[in-house]
Amino acid sequence: MASTDAPPATTTAATSSPAAASPSPAPEGKLSGKSSPRSAAGSPRNPGGEAIDPLLGEHWTQNPVEDDNDSVLDSILSSTASLSSSIFEYRNINGRTFHSDRTNAEYWGPNDDKQLQSQDIIHHCLTLVLDGRLYLAPIDGDRISKVLDVGTGGGLWAIDFADLHPGTEVTGTDISPVQPSWVPPNVKFEIEDATQPWTFRENSFDYVHMRYLFGSIADWDGLFQQAYTATKPGGWVESFEADANLYSEDGTVTEDSPMGTWTKVFKEAKKKFGRTFFPIEEDVQRQGIERAGFVNVTVKDIKVPLTGFPKDPKLKEIGQYSHLSIEQDLEGMVLYIFGEVMGWSVVEIHAFLAHFRKQIRDKNVHALFPVRIVYAQKPHKEKD
Numbered sequence: 001m002a003s004t005d006a007p008p009a010t011t012t013a014a015t016s017s018p019a020a021a022s023p024s025p026a027p028e029g030k031l032s033g034k035s036s037p038r039s040a041a042g043s044p045r046n047p048g049g050e051a052i053d054p055l056l057g058e059h060w061t062q063n064p065v066e067d068d069n070d071s072v073l074d075s076i077l078s079s080t081a082s083l084s085s086s087i088f089e090y091r092n093i094n095g096r097t098f099h100s101d102r103t104n105a106e107y108w109g110p111n112d113d114k115q116l117q118s119q120d121i122i123h124h125c126l127t128l129v130l131d132g133r134l135y136l137a138p139i140d141g142d143r144i145s146k147v148l149d150v151g152t153g154g155g156l157w158a159i160d161f162a163d164l165h166p167g168t169e170v171t172g173t174d175i176s177p178v179q180p181s182w183v184p185p186n187v188k189f190e191i192e193d194a195t196q197p198w199t200f201r202e203n204s205f206d207y208v209h210m211r212y213l214f215g216s217i218a219d220w221d222g223l224f225q226q227a228y229t230a231t232k233p234g235g236w237v238e239s240f241e242a243d244a245n246l247y248s249e250d251g252t253v254t255e256d257s258p259m260g261t262w263t264k265v266f267k268e269a270k271k272k273f274g275r276t277f278f279p280i281e282e283d284v285q286r287q288g289i290e291r292a293g294f295v296n297v298t299v300k301d302i303k304v305p306l307t308g309f310p311k312d313p314k315l316k317e318i319g320q321y322s323h324l325s326i327e328q329d330l331e332g333m334v335l336y337i338f339g340e341v342m343g344w345s346v347v348e349i350h351a352f353l354a355h356f357r358k359q360i361r362d363k364n365v366h367a368l369f370p371v372r373i374v375y376a377q378k379p380h381k382e383k384d
């Protein structure tokens with residue numbers, strides 16, 4: 001159970017015999033058909049001898065995973081070895097489901113159990129990031145009557161809030177009807193596309209919460225304007241976002257590594273997809289909230305460890321949950337963006353993910369990602 005008692009986190013993260021793995025068995029000869037020459041530095045090259053850009057999926061299929069840790073190597077090899085069946089599993093049973101076309105929203109994440117379980121772990125991780133709190137805005141959860149959680153996903157945040165404050169009516173909205181039905185009596189879920197005109201009455205919510213909408217929103221100003229309209233005078237808005245920016249403070253995440261490539265691909269994707277995965281870098285929360293007319297704006301930046309490398313026990317636990325959530329559904333995080341948006345084949349995506357798994361399991365890699373919480377109040381008197 002999350003509590004609102006603890007103070008907000010002021011997280012500052014601290015910051016074998018080499019074996020060349022053979023390329024995994026190729027489906028229909030696509031993967032291992034020709035092995036490309038490699039440079040002295042190990043970078044894959046095309047038949048003309050030019051280095052293959054890591055932003056092209058081919059770079060990762062032509063670049064066998066190397067590892068000096070046998071157990072890690074085994075698991076990576078087995079995951080790459082199942083490439084061909086994975087592809088057809090995906091296609092045949094269509095194991096990944098995405099939201100219905102009936103909304104105009106375009107969202108990158110699957111809405112199946114695998115992804116929802118990952119979201120549940122992220123929820124726990126992000127609650128730990130806030131020292132067990134569900135929110136930072138100075139609301140009195142027991143004295144307010146109506147709360148809105150936009151893009152609620154599996155609804156855990158809304159459910160926890162409703163459990164914590166049984167006298168408050170909590171509404172969670174999403175484009176997918178994936179929320180559980182066994183919920184506290186003071187929580188309800190509605191299908192609502194946050195990028196379309198909202199159906200809620202003006203001045204009706206005491207508090208509007210939005211978390212992890214990166215990659216979902218083309219017009220952040222419009223989103224916060226609608227939140228402003230729906231919020232009661234004197235009520236609060238809170239936006240909790242992360243950037244798809246995997247970095248280190250000690251040089252252990254390099255630009256051309258899988259994590260560096262992750263960052264670059266998600267950045268490239270915005271040009272084609274029109275939705276940013278870098279809301280912090282683009283400062284969309286603070287700007288959108290201020291432009292909408294909210295006042296008393298507070299911005300809190302926190303560095304979150306991607307894995308359990310920190311020595312500090314609290315940061316280590318946060319990192320362990322973060323790592324777990326990513327490994328729970330690594331494919332779900334990239335399939336749509338790398339495949340549908342950037343044009344990588346499923347084989348290329350899985351080859352990349354094998355490299356990514358190797359890096360994220362490497363205890364010498366000290367990766368972090370940024371999160372930002374912005375909360376602000378609607379003036380008691382409406383703006384002119």
Ligand SMILES: C[S@@+](CC[C@H](N)C(=O)[O-])C[C@H]1O[C@@H](n2cnc3c(N)ncnc32)[C@H](O)[C@@H]1O
Pocket residue numbers: 099105106107109119122123150151152153154157173174175176192193194195210211212213216
């Ligand atoms: C990464 S999940 C975050 C879930 C939840 N807010 C949390 O923090 O655990 C993003 C959610 O936003 C939803 N979403 C994406 N675009 C949306 C839109 N236009 N309107 C409403 N929900 C949307 C997705 O369906 C997904 O459930």
